[in-house]
Amino acid sequence: MPVNDVVLATEGDTAAFERVYQAHMPRVFNLARRMAGPDAAEELTQDVFVRAWQKLALFRGESSFSTWLHRLAVNVIIERFRKLGAARDRFLPDGEAVLDVAPAARTKSYDLSMDLQAAIEKLPEGARTIFVLHDVEGYKHEEIGTLLGISAGTSKSQLHRARQTLRTLLTKSRALR
């Protein structure tokens, strides 16, 4: 994608913004799919690009556009979680090693990563967000803590429990093959 497309889009050129969208949509969609599940991913992806359009003038070029957009996407997704309410359990409870959930549905051909995707969706959203941001997207615990309004220690302990839960689910899935 030419760098100029971001500049043109900032000035209101929707055709340029469509090119920006086409270049970055796959990453945003898959981030949303992993963080929020496939049902919410499409709408969230649209939300991210509408927000990006509205906030393009604030992009200062200090980071790459891709980094800026990724951070914006994470914020939009976390904001959605918050709007959905605190009634749902966000994190894995302390003191329990793993969630007692059924393994991922069996797929026709054994695919560990497909099992992982299904297992990720079984995590509470907070633990899922921490796992995806840390282990898939490469964020640090301090960054995750800032984004979620939790301490780095909470992020670490939730990651630990999420990993244990996912390992258990993957092992059970593998045993069922």
Added chain:
Amino acid sequence: MNHHEDDRLKFSNDALEPEDILAQAIGGLRDEPPAHDLWPGVAARIQASPRRTIAVTWSQLAVAASLLIAVSAGLTWLVARQPVATPASSEAVVQAQDEPMGSAAGQVQPANFADKQFDAAVTDLEKILLDDRDRLDPATVMVIERNLRTIDDAIAQAREALDKDPANPYLNSHLADSRRRKLELLRRATTLASTSGD
């Protein structure tokens, strides 16, 4: 070993081991395309909703900055046209940020570009300029007033943009620069007024 001790041990090795089943699964994650074309929905929404941007675009700020440079150059020319003033004759000299602070009554506030000091210095200078404007050529007054409006517009735009993006270093620098230029313009104008017609 309790859970906390166990957690600490795990935290000390935050990376997954390659042979870990989870690490293998993460390594195999693949991106998938959405089931539908999402662009029409995005396009409809960005057409329908007003764009929430900072009110001033970068290009507008660039134009404002250019105008400020032109204003400054214009005032330099105006001042250069005037006979050299004797400092003793001027009550209108404003102390700059790094000049020693005077204590005599009637002297204006030093400007350090913090809001209160800046506003006080500007108010003092504007009063002086108003009192002495009859001593200036009407054409010169017109140029000064036009340039002051340009700078005021730039300051207002920068403030408006900063309301939405307070930490933006460019905007902060632009605001400080605009305010400095306003003060400089007022200083030159009052100096000009105080020495004209002597």
